[in-house]
Amino acid sequence: MRDVAIVAYGETKIVLRSGRSAYELAGEVMEQILGRTGLDKCEIDGVCVTETLSQTENSFWPQYVCEMLGLSPTWLEVVALGGASPIGGVARAALAIRAGLCRTALVIAADAQPSRPPEQGAHRFEFLYPTGLHGPVGAFGLIMQRYHHLYGLNDAALAKLAVTQRNHGLLNPNACDKLRVPLTEQDYLQSKRVSTPLRLLDSVLVCDGANGVLLTSDDNARRLGLETRVFPTGYAEQTHYNLTEPLAEITDSGFLSAGPRAFQQAGLTPKDIASFHAYDDFFMAVLLQLEHLGFCARGRGCDFILETDLSYRGTLPLNTGGGQISAGQPRLAGGGVNLVEAVRQLFGEGGARQVADRRNALVTGIGGIPYARNWATSAVLILER
Amino acid sequence: MSKEQARTTSRSAPRPNVYMPTQPFWDAAEQGRLVIQCCRASGRFQHFPRPVSLYTGRRELEWREVSGRGTLYSWTVTLSPWPGHEARVPYICALVDLDEGVRVLANLYHCEPEKLRIGMPLRLVWERLDDRFNYPAFAPAGEP
Numbered sequence: 001m002r003d004v005a006i007v008a009y010g011e012t013k014i015v016l017r018s019g020r021s022a023y024e025l026a027g028e029v030m031e032q033i034l035g036r037t038g039l040d041k042c043e044i045d046g047v048c049v050t051e052t053l054s055q056t057e058n059s060f061w062p063q064y065v066c067e068m069l070g071l072s073p074t075w076l077e078v079v080a081l082g083g084a085s086p087i088g089g090v091a092r093a094a095l096a097i098r099a100g101l102c103r104t105a106l107v108i109a110a111d112a113q114p115s116r117p118p119e120q121g122a123h124r125f126e127f128l129y130p131t132g133l134h135g136p137v138g139a140f141g142l143i144m145q146r147y148h149h150l151y152g153l154n155d156a157a158l159a160k161l162a163v164t165q166r167n168h169g170l171l172n173p174n175a176c177d178k179l180r181v182p183l184t185e186q187d188y189l190q191s192k193r194v195s196t197p198l199r200l201l202d203s204v205l206v207c208d209g210a211n212g213v214l215l216t217s218d219d220n221a222r223r224l225g226l227e228t229r230v231f232p233t234g235y236a237e238q239t240h241y242n243l244t245e246p247l248a249e250i251t252d253s254g255f256l257s258a259g260p261r262a263f264q265q266a267g268l269t270p271k272d273i274a275s276f277h278a279y280d281d282f283f284m285a286v287l288l289q290l291e292h293l294g295f296c297a298r299g300r301g302c303d304f305i306l307e308t309d310l311s312y313r314g315t316l317p318l319n320t321g322g323g324q325i326s327a328g329q330p331r332l333a334g335g336g337v338n339l340v341e342a343v344r345q346l347f348g349e350g351g352a353r354q355v356a357d358r359r360n361a362l363v364t365g366i367g368g369i370p371y372a373r374n375w376a377t378s379a380v381l382i383l384e385r
Numbered sequence: 386m387s388k389e390q391a392r393t394t395s396r397s398a399p400r401p402n403v404y405m406p407t408q409p410f411w412d413a414a415e416q417g418r419l420v421i422q423c424c425r426a427s428g429r430f431q432h433f434p435r436p437v438s439l440y441t442g443r444r445e446l447e448w449r450e451v452s453g454r455g456t457l458y459s460w461t462v463t464l465s466p467w468p469g470h471e472a473r474v475p476y477i478c479a480l481v482d483l484d485e486g487v488r489v490l491a492n493l494y495h496c497e498p499e500k501l502r503i504g505m506p507l508r509l510v511w512e513r514l515d516d517r518f519n520y521p522a523f524a525p526a527g528e529p
Contacts, residue, residue: 123433125400126407130520131492132396132470133478134463141461142480149459149503194465195478196498244439246431246487250459250480371433372480372490 004094005229006383007221008033009343011211011336014176014328017113018208022054022333023068025210026110030069033106033214037226044214046075046102048093050085050109053331056118065108075102082367083279084237084379085109086211086336091235091381093215103220110210111331128371134195137203139369140282141195147251147284148197150299157302159185161283161318162201162325164310169322171312171353172341176207176328183326201325202283209330211340230346233360234266234382240370241378254378255292255364262380263294266360270294273382274357275317275345277338279366280325285375286318289364293380312353320345320353335365339381346385360384396469398515405436409448414519419509420448421487430487453509455483455523462498481507481523495524 010032012025026049034041047066055061062078065071075096079085086109093105133139147153166183169175183201191201221229238254263269270293278286287301295316296304310318321327321341324334342361344350361383368376401411413420421430424438425445437444460479463470470476477493493501494510506526511519 122404125397125403126410127399127433128490129397129467129469130399130514131478131490132463132467132473132476133461133490134465134467137465138461138463138467138478141463142459142478145461146459146480146503192464193462196462196464198461200465246429246439247458247482372488 001233002231003218004097004215005218005221005231006090006213006215006343007226007229008037008214009212009340010036011174011340012209013174014207014209014330014337016176016178016205016207016328020112020208022052022110022112022210023065025112025208026065026108026212027069029108029110029210029212030106033212037214037224039224041070043104043224044071044106045073046093046096046105047071047073048077048079048089048105048107050089050332050335051078051080052111052333053118054112054114056114071106073102075105081237081239081365081377081379082332083281083335084365084367084377085332086339087235087363087365087379087381088237090213090215090232090339094232097215097217104214104216106212106214108210108212109333109336111333112208123371136281136369137198138195139374140202140284141198143250143374144197144284147288150251152302153197154302154306155189156185157287157305158202158283159188160305161286161310162188165280165319165323165326168312168320168353169326171351172321172327175322175326176205179205179322179326179328198282198284204281204324204329204334207328207330209328210333211330211336213339213343228347230343230383230385232381233384234262234264234268235380236261236265237377237379239377248373250374251288253288253292253374255289255380258378258380259293262382266382266384268360268382272360273316273362274359275320275342275355275361277319277342277361277363278323279335279338279364280319280323281329281334281366283325285366293362312350312355317355320350320355335367339363342383346383358385396473396514399518399520405434407434410434411518413448413450414511414521417511417519418450419453419521420450421483421485422446423449430483430485432487432489451483451485454526455481455489455507457501457503457505457507458482458488459503460493460501479523489521492522493524494522
């Protein structure tokens with residue numbers, strides 16, 4: 001459907017240990033959006049914020065955000081899907097606008113250094129922590145080992161992803177400065193293993209930052225004179241895929257379920273996708289998504305990566321801002337990094353890394369690491385001009 | 386099953402009964418028996434313990450002792466430790482498919498990473514944590 005549009009985006013620079021709070025970072029994003037659209041703040045009557053790590057002890061975080069930013073919404077929601085929250089927020093905001101709960105919605109994500117480590121609790125004290133599995137890094141080590149057993153994991157493909165995304169990050173002024181240094185395939189291959197076979201450079205650097213997009217009805221966008229519009233034409237998510245199969249294959253994911261539904265909504269196929277902004281907490285997740293979303297057959301992901309030009313000038317531009325791995329992951333706001341980059345590209349504002357084909361973009365999100373699985377939520381968003 | 390190679394480590398001990406009553410699991414472990422939640426209606430196992438059956442959504446659950454036999458589903462050698470596990474590096478975390486049809490996350494002992502093969506048979510061993518808990522772990526079935 002093309003009745004609701006993304007009309008603006010904002011993003012702070014991604015910074016390692018910024019010393020700033022999620023509130024302050026969020027304020028910078030809103031100011032950017034107001035500045036770019038020329039809108040008065042009072043036009044924003046819907047707000048969707050992502051859950052954070054830094055403010056998670058505050059059960060009233062969404063209201064605090066609005067109070068802090070001077071917003072009095074008629075629709076307010078918090079989305080807690082981890083890295084899938086920002087694109088999940090876009091889908092929810094579009095529904096709220098269609099339902100008449102609000103007219104113009106700010107979907108915003110901001111996160112910073114928590115004052116103490118957040119604790120997920122539950123079964124983890126008994127059945128996870130005593131084993132010493134190193135969080136997501138350990139979980140992806142298990143996934144990579146399993147994939148290697150089934151299909152063979154080609155290090156050259158992962159190295160190519162690392163270099164491709166780093167080259168993109170070098171062209172992204174918002175990328176974390178620490179990551180804005182050239183990287184070679186040898187650098188990737190020689191980076192130390194943290195949880196075999198996973199290397200340090202397979203994963204993200206955790207940073208501070210914020211990002212957001214503004215949605216409104218297409219009619220209202222015209223009324224406000226907002227000419228640049230991108231339409232969310234397909235969205236699907238899946239949480240806890242195959243949960244009732246205790247021996248489920250961990251190289252299967254919810255993208256096998258969410259992908260076809262999102263493509264069907266948009267009336268597109270993987271061959272139609274002009275650029276792919278894949279959720280990249282780990283390169284292994286990108287490899288699996290290429291297979292699960294149908295860009296290539298199962299087990300063919302490494303060959304596909306090696307055979308395809310994934311640069312911003314290529315046939316399938318991938319994570320053109322560097323992705324989270326080469327721009328930095330602003331904690332639970334990380335899911336918005338690739339969302340904002342996709343919108344930026346479709347607006348034609350990609351600068352030195354602008355893709356040629358900006359008909360559409362595919363953005364994904366991943367959130368949560370369940371017990372003895374891969375990830376909890378898989379979300380797929382298709383944007384079209 | 387007898388206790389083997391009791392070890393004491395400084396890592397944090399389990400905290401039973403935090404999110405639901407799990408005492409039967411730890412009581413059985415203290416006797417060297419691994420019990421896993423089983424859905425009475427479907428006869429299927431589930432792990433970690435939950436307040437309801439994963440299969441029916443109902444609370445018709447019981448603790449059943451399992452054989453302690455399983456196979457290796459996947460593993461990772463942890464070189465960058467989780468906090469509290471620094472002294473253990475390198476250590477192996479594994480997904481073990483029990484013969485009863487349920488997957489368990491556990492450490493592997495008495496094995497060299499180079500000799501690990503997915504699908505290899507494993508057997509239950511117990512690790513002593515904090516001198517208070519028997520904690521389930523696995524080892525290659527053929528090793529002494």
